[in-house]
Each structure stands twice: as structure tokens, then as C-alpha cells.
Amino acid sequence: MPRPTQRKPGAPFYFRVRVPADLVDSVGRRELSYSLQTNEEAEAKRLFAAEMAKHLAHWEALRKGPQPIPLQTITALCGEFYREWVQSLTAEPGPAGVWTGISEINKRLSGLEGEERQQALADWYGLTADGLLLRHGLVPDEFSYRRLLDHLHDTVTRATETLSRRAEGDYGPDPHENRFPASVVVPSPPPQAPRRKPGASLSGLFAEWEKQARADGKPEKTIRDFRHKVEELRAFLKHERIPDIRPADIVRWLDYLRDEKKLSGKTIGQKYLAAVRLMFSFAKSRAMGLPDPTEGLKVKIPKRQTTRDKGFTDQEARQILAAARRGAGISERMADHMRRAYRWVPWICAHTGARVNEITQIRREDLLTVDGIPCLCITPDAGAVKTGQHRIVPLHPQLVRDGLVEEMKALPRGPVFHVAGKSAKGTGGRLAGWVREHAKITDPALQPNHAWRHRMKTVCRRVGIDGEWADHLQGHANPRASGGYGEWEVAALYREVCKLPDYDA
Incomplete structure (x- = not known):
């Protein structure tokens, strides 16, 4: 029999039930799961029963049509x-x-x-x-x-x-x-506990936003991330009644994130406050009549001190690529997809400046030949792409000469650098550790995967590749209106890619 669940002792209890199979399409999900906002077992059982009665009544109404x-x-x-x-x-x-x-x-x-x-x-x-x-x-x-x-x-x-x-x-x-009538009269209503106005609680508002976000095609990762931020606020406040949330409460939360959780101003402002502010902005756009306690609030982001450039130096790049070419860290017991990842992903990132997970999620079918030019198609069909847009990137001649194309052509359809059905991010994380351990790039000021993107910009400026071309090759969004006009022809892109020099690794 369904009952409240608790992730760990002392944590809030959750309402979690499966939607009846015959109603999955109508409800739009296979499972309902949300916090009951209490860690008291007796209260959780009472709330669970009330919520269950509400959903049973709703499901019965759906069945009646x-x-x-x-x-x-x-x-x-x-x-x-x-x-x-x-x-x-x-x-x-x-x-x-x-x-x-x-x-x-x-x-x-x-x-x-x-x-x-x-x-x-x-x-x-x-x-x-x-x-x-x-x-x-x-x-x-x-x-x-x-x-x-x-x-x-x-x-x-x-x-x-x-x-x-x-x-x-x-x-x-x-x-x-x-x-208006004093109250809503529904013939023979099923017994149910009073329910808050949709959106009047943080979880209610998030549920309304989530519905719209899914309809708009928002990535699942974004929805999960925003849910986490809203739950963090709710846990801090120890309630979720939006009319009772004041700007001063949000300020106290932001100070808590800075002083107790030791988060940076950038993380607090651009992730936590931004996510919660978006919820209230959504409420305004839908005429929900809810106050916005985040209005006018800002987080000061101190200027970050740097001790070096963010991209790999020429020597660091050669050191990593040499380690990849000679198979550093590869053992006989290692899975084939990780062997390929250690050998090729650093080289592909060096010649494309792509995000590492855009490469680790590449599939055999993403290898294309356009006008005789071997290319990789970086597409949301393979996994998350930050801009949400596909792009075709011609392969640098050095990658072709070194055998990447032949090796990929010999593979069956499916992921090249990770196991089908599992996240490509795991491969990306292991690559970062490989750079530290086996390529011996140990400077803590560097991000082992992201540094290729910074280096790509440096090299493009060095060899005279215009910023617009570099942005498109790397998948950086173009904020100018003109960026949405015209096509990026593969032959023209290949002309720019060929300006990049070979690496002597």
C-alpha cells in the first residue's frame, strides 16, 4: 500500500505514487512525486491520505471523461x-x-x-x-x-x-x-482535504512552471536544477507560502548561501537567485496574482582574481595530446569506449574547441561526409547541447590523417565514447582526471576539459579566424540579430578549420 517515503532520517517525507497505466497519457507522467513539507511521520501520513484522496478523485473524473x-x-x-x-x-x-x-x-x-x-x-x-x-x-x-x-x-x-x-x-x-457565488458547488464531491491555490506555494508554482517548461521543450537537466534551487529555498524558510515570503527572507537566504554554504557570488546570483526569480516572473506572465519577493534584489559578484590564463599553453596542449597518442593510462582491461575516449576526445577538442560532453556523446551516425569533407554533427539528438541547436563541424585534416574517420566508420551505430543508455558525462569526468593523472597537467587554476575552449579562441585569433566563424565552430551563441541570417556552408567552414595548425605531439 502506498505510504509516505523519506530519503533519509530527519528529511522531509515525500508523496510518491505511480499513475494508473490507463491514465498515464492523460496525466502526462508515470509517477507523481513531491515533498509533503514535513518530517513528522504522523503529519506526513495525514497529508499523504489527503493528497491520495485528491488524486483518486481526479483520476476517477478523468476516467469518466x-x-x-x-x-x-x-x-x-x-x-x-x-x-x-x-x-x-x-x-x-x-x-x-x-x-x-x-x-x-x-x-x-x-x-x-x-x-x-x-x-x-x-x-x-x-x-x-x-x-x-x-x-x-x-x-x-x-x-x-x-x-x-x-x-x-x-x-x-x-x-x-x-x-x-x-x-x-x-x-x-x-x-x-x-x-460571485460564495463557494464552488460540485455535485457529490469526493472527500478531500482543502488544497492551496495552485501556485500559492513554492511547490505549486514550480509544478505550474514545470508543466510549461516541458511543453516548451526545456531540457530535463534544467528542470531538475531549478527544482533543486526551489527546494533549497523552501528548506531554508521552513514553509512555502508565497504570500508570507518577504524580500528580507530572500536576502537572509542569499546571505546563508554565502556565509554557511560558502557558495560564490556568481553561483548565488546566476543560479540560485536566477532560478527563483524566474519562477516569480513566470507567475506574473500567467496573471497568477502572486507577489514577487525577489524584485529589485541583486547579488554583488566580486571580481575574480586570476593567476594565469584559462586556456592551455602550447606546451600543455602538446603534453596532453602526446599522452593521448601514446595511450597513457590505457590498460588491457579497459572498456573499448574509454580507450577511444582517451585517444581521441582530447584531439577532437583541441581542433574544434567543442564542449567535452558534446564530443563524448557523439554517435557513429554523427560522422558525416558533406561535399567530400568529413564532418561531425553536434546535435541535441545525441544529448544536451547548450544552445539547443545542431551544428556541423568539419574535421581538421590532422584528425583525418591520424585515422579518426576510419576508426569511427568501423564501428556500429550508437555512441562512440560511452555506453549506450548511460550518460556521456561520466566519460567527461574521467577525462578530466586522466589529464591530471596521466598527462600530468596539475595546475589547479585550470579546468582540464574547459581549457580547450579558451585555447581554441586564442589559436583562432593567432591564425586570423574571424570571431563569428570561431563562435559557430565552438557553438557559442551569437547575440547579434545578423547571426540568425544565412547558412554556414561546410566548404566555407572547412576553409577556416584548415587555417588551424597541426599539433606536433
Whole structure:
């Protein structure tokens, strides 16, 4: 029988259950897993039972299929949204200009017609509607769903009017409050515990963002990383009620990350604060009516002191490549993919400046011949690519002469430098250790894998390869609008690659 789970003694208990097989497609996942925000076993059992009852009711509604929802219920759902949004912002509604801008957006949406209007309403209010329906175990038919979106837009227009008056200091009676039913009435509702407004808790807000992120094709790694940052904040605060989170609480958290966890200002600002700030920015974009306690907060990033350049020197590069060529660190018991990795990955990185994991995830089918030129295709199909874009990189003549192409052609389809079904990052991590141990590059100021990217830029400048060409070969995003025009022809790229000198290793 399902029960709360705990990763280790003293840690919060988790709600974790498998979704019924017949509902996986409807729910969009095979398993539900989230924190119950308590490490007390008795409380965890109570919360687990309440959450289980909610999901059982929702699954039963899914099995019954879409049902019509009467206007009274739709209006009551909108009333819940109206009261929660207005109440959360009444004390501090912000400047009146903000509500003037939102009012203009409302007017533009109101002026749309037909399918264009429906699509716009779905974009703006879809997540809010989904959260309200899930709260009450409702699965609407198409007409009822469209009707709910339309009424949500009317509700936001009315709430904007009220909050605009509040922003100007008018706290008189609310003319819109009494138009909504006092509560949502659902015929024969299944017993369930009260549930917080979707998005009003950190885990609720993250769940809404995660749904959109998956729809947008965000990498799984990014979603996991952001979940970790949000859970870190929740653990520090010892609660997750967004209306109760103040800017001063976020400042205390940032100071804790600096003073207790000893994280750098760059990590705190560009990872932790950035992830949490994105959640609240998402809430604003979806008209969730939640305050943003990160607004205006900044993390000072001290200038980093350096004792050397970030790229390998000529001597260090030759030393690593010589070790790779002679098979340093390779034993008879070593797996074939690691033999190939130690032999070829440093050389490929030296001649391409690619990220090491872009190379360790290369597959046999990513070896191409374009206009007679051997190339590697670095593509998200093989694994994570930071820019999300594929690129074709012609192989340097030295790699071809040394036998890389022949060796890859002799392999079956699949990964070249790691085991199929496992992460290519493991190979990258072992390569970093190999550089230290067997190539004897022990300077702690160097990043053994990333230093090839810095060196590539140095060599490109040395031989006169223009920055745009170097950026494309290495997979650096081009911030200029012109970078999105035209194609990068392989013959032209090969012309630039041939400017890179051979390594005398």
C-alpha cells in the first residue's frame, strides 16, 4: 500500500505514487512525486491520505471523461481566483501605472475574435484554469473549458479595475465581490482535504512552471536544477507560502548561501537567485496574482582574481595530446569506449574547441561526409547541447590523417565514447582526471576539459579566424540579430578549420 517515503532520517517525507497505466497519457507522467513539507511521520501520513484522496478523485473524473460544467460553477471558480488575487495584492498593490498597463493588455485581448481570441485566452489563462479545475476534481468538456477561459478574462479585467483603485488609495467597497457565488458547488464531491491555490506555494508554482517548461521543450537537466534551487529555498524558510515570503527572507537566504554554504557570488546570483526569480516572473506572465519577493534584489559578484590564463599553453596542449597518442593510462582491461575516449576526445577538442560532453556523446551516425569533407554533427539528438541547436563541424585534416574517420566508420551505430543508455558525462569526468593523472597537467587554476575552449579562441585569433566563424565552430551563441541570417556552408567552414595548425605531439 502506498505510504509516505523519506530519503533519509530527519528529511522531509515525500508523496510518491505511480499513475494508473490507463491514465498515464492523460496525466502526462508515470509517477507523481513531491515533498509533503514535513518530517513528522504522523503529519506526513495525514497529508499523504489527503493528497491520495485528491488524486483518486481526479483520476476517477478523468476516467469518466469530460463533463459539462454549469455556469454557476464556472462563475464560482472565477470568484475563487478573484478573491485570492485581489486579497494577495490589496495591502501592497504597487504603482497605479502597472495596472494601467495590464488594463491595456486586457483591452487588446477583448478586441480579439474567433480562434485567435481562444488561442490568446488559452495562452494567458490556461494554467490558471487547469489549477482551478484540478482543485475541485473537474474535467470539463470543450465548451465548458472555453467558457471558463472567457470568464477568467472578464474576472481579470474586474480584478485589474479593483487593484487599480487600491493602488490610488481607494479602499472603498468592492463592487465586484458580491457578483460571485460564495463557494464552488460540485455535485457529490469526493472527500478531500482543502488544497492551496495552485501556485500559492513554492511547490505549486514550480509544478505550474514545470508543466510549461516541458511543453516548451526545456531540457530535463534544467528542470531538475531549478527544482533543486526551489527546494533549497523552501528548506531554508521552513514553509512555502508565497504570500508570507518577504524580500528580507530572500536576502537572509542569499546571505546563508554565502556565509554557511560558502557558495560564490556568481553561483548565488546566476543560479540560485536566477532560478527563483524566474519562477516569480513566470507567475506574473500567467496573471497568477502572486507577489514577487525577489524584485529589485541583486547579488554583488566580486571580481575574480586570476593567476594565469584559462586556456592551455602550447606546451600543455602538446603534453596532453602526446599522452593521448601514446595511450597513457590505457590498460588491457579497459572498456573499448574509454580507450577511444582517451585517444581521441582530447584531439577532437583541441581542433574544434567543442564542449567535452558534446564530443563524448557523439554517435557513429554523427560522422558525416558533406561535399567530400568529413564532418561531425553536434546535435541535441545525441544529448544536451547548450544552445539547443545542431551544428556541423568539419574535421581538421590532422584528425583525418591520424585515422579518426576510419576508426569511427568501423564501428556500429550508437555512441562512440560511452555506453549506450548511460550518460556521456561520466566519460567527461574521467577525462578530466586522466589529464591530471596521466598527462600530468596539475595546475589547479585550470579546468582540464574547459581549457580547450579558451585555447581554441586564442589559436583562432593567432591564425586570423574571424570571431563569428570561431563562435559557430565552438557553438557559442551569437547575440547579434545578423547571426540568425544565412547558412554556414561546410566548404566555407572547412576553409577556416584548415587555417588551424597541426599539433606536433
